[in-house]
Amino acid sequence: MGRALDLLIDKDDLRSCRLVETDPPAPSDGQALLSVEHFGLTSNNITYAQFGRAMSYWDFFPAEEGWGRMPVWGFAEVAESRVPGLAEGVRLYGYLPPSTELLVAPSHVSERGFVDASPHRAGLPAAYNGYTATASDPVYEAGQEDLQMLLRPLFFTSWLLDDLLGEADIFGAELVVISSASSRTASALAHLLSLREGVQVLGLTSERGVAFTEGLGAYDTVLSYEQLDDLPDGRAVYVDISGDAAVRAAVHRHYAEKLLHSSVVGATHHDQLGEVPDDLPGPRPTFFFAPDRVASRSAEWGREGLEGRIADSWHPYVSWTEGWLRVQHDRGGPALRSTYLDLLDGKIDPSCAHVLTLQDAVTP
Numbered sequence: 001m002g003r004a005l006d007l008l009i010d011k012d013d014l015r016s017c018r019l020v021e022t023d024p025p026a027p028s029d030g031q032a033l034l035s036v037e038h039f040g041l042t043s044n045n046i047t048y049a050q051f052g053r054a055m056s057y058w059d060f061f062p063a064e065e066g067w068g069r070m071p072v073w074g075f076a077e078v079a080e081s082r083v084p085g086l087a088e089g090v091r092l093y094g095y096l097p098p099s100t101e102l103l104v105a106p107s108h109v110s111e112r113g114f115v116d117a118s119p120h121r122a123g124l125p126a127a128y129n130g131y132t133a134t135a136s137d138p139v140y141e142a143g144q145e146d147l148q149m150l151l152r153p154l155f156f157t158s159w160l161l162d163d164l165l166g167e168a169d170i171f172g173a174e175l176v177v178i179s180s181a182s183s184r185t186a187s188a189l190a191h192l193l194s195l196r197e198g199v200q201v202l203g204l205t206s207e208r209g210v211a212f213t214e215g216l217g218a219y220d221t222v223l224s225y226e227q228l229d230d231l232p233d234g235r236a237v238y239v240d241i242s243g244d245a246a247v248r249a250a251v252h253r254h255y256a257e258k259l260l261h262s263s264v265v266g267a268t269h270h271d272q273l274g275e276v277p278d279d280l281p282g283p284r285p286t287f288f289f290a291p292d293r294v295a296s297r298s299a300e301w302g303r304e305g306l307e308g309r310i311a312d313s314w315h316p317y318v319s320w321t322e323g324w325l326r327v328q329h330d331r332g333g334p335a336l337r338s339t340y341l342d343l344l345d346g347k348i349d350p351s352c353a354h355v356l357t358l359q360d361a362v363t364p
């Protein structure tokens, strides 16, 4: 293996980032070195950085003091293995650093993949520690790796949200209001809800996102953040993917006691966040954390039972996205850095998603 390349982000100033080249670590007994092939980048990864300290996202892939490696979802190959039962060349999908390599300590090794049991990951959510072998993954299709990297973690979240809302019979509401409606997480939820009877879905987005969001065909109504006075009446649920305090306050004020549930899912408007005031009308917003729901549904159905159910919905969803999602491929450190900074600044075309690789980009 040649030199390793990493994107490091200043934990105190997310705009400050740098590319570093190092010698790749050598695996000891019980460890394997993964070669990171390629990975997706969306606002979800920016949220990992934004909440890196508060929610321990920096702890998955430690870096030098003060700097972090922002987690990404992608594909990797076992480049060197000192683990019985784990062959070199096995391809995996999972949680990775924006780097050329990752040192792991596989446990529970099987033909389905393994769990990274490195001590620093022991206390972190289990949903992020598993690596799934492509050869036995029910979701995997060779021609769809881009969409899997970009959309799978978001779709899993949306599926789990739809499952939660369905289980609760939409909390007795007839309308689901979703903010940051142009995001992949929001549109996947709208797509799933549109398959349910008797529920209307309203998307809130920025002015520039209205035409795109309407064009998706998954929302019954689309309003811009400037049109919050036009929210319809009725019993509603709010799914907040923007994290925008002013939008949340407007939705809660409008529906008040007719707001039957308020779920905090994302923070795409990371410069508009704010505390929830004590006098906010309606229910207290509840934080939805996909790994917690994965854990509870896995306990009920088994991990394979959960993944099988999601796989059934995944394939029709992917066919739907192929009608509107374009994938942009880029290679190398400078491209990774500029894509990251554009996403951080909200310079996002919701019809385009980014796949990056650092392979073949380092000094031989």
Ligand SMILES: NC(=O)c1ccc[n+]([C@@H]2O[C@H](COP(=O)([O-])OP(=O)(O)OC[C@H]3O[C@@H](n4cnc5c(N)ncnc54)[C@H](OP(=O)(O)O)[C@@H]3O)[C@@H](O)[C@H]2O)c1
Pocket (backbone or CB within 6 Å): 042, 043, 044, 045, 047, 048, 153, 154, 157, 179, 180, 181, 182, 183, 184, 185, 186, 204, 205, 206, 209, 241, 242, 264, 265, 266, 267, 268, 269, 270, 288, 289, 290, 291, 343, 344, 345, 346, 347, 348, 349, 350
């Ligand atoms: N709780 C969980 O378990 C969980 C799991 C997965 C994802 N999430 C969260 O869901 C959110 C959506 O992620 P995604 O990857 O689906 O997003 P995405 O597809 O990259 O969509 C980005 C959208 O976010 C808005 N946006 C992004 N940056 C902005 C900025 N700087 N200023 C203003 N608007 C901005 C825009 O939507 P609008 O113009 O429509 O507002 C934009 O179209 C993330 O915060 C992610 O962390 C949470």
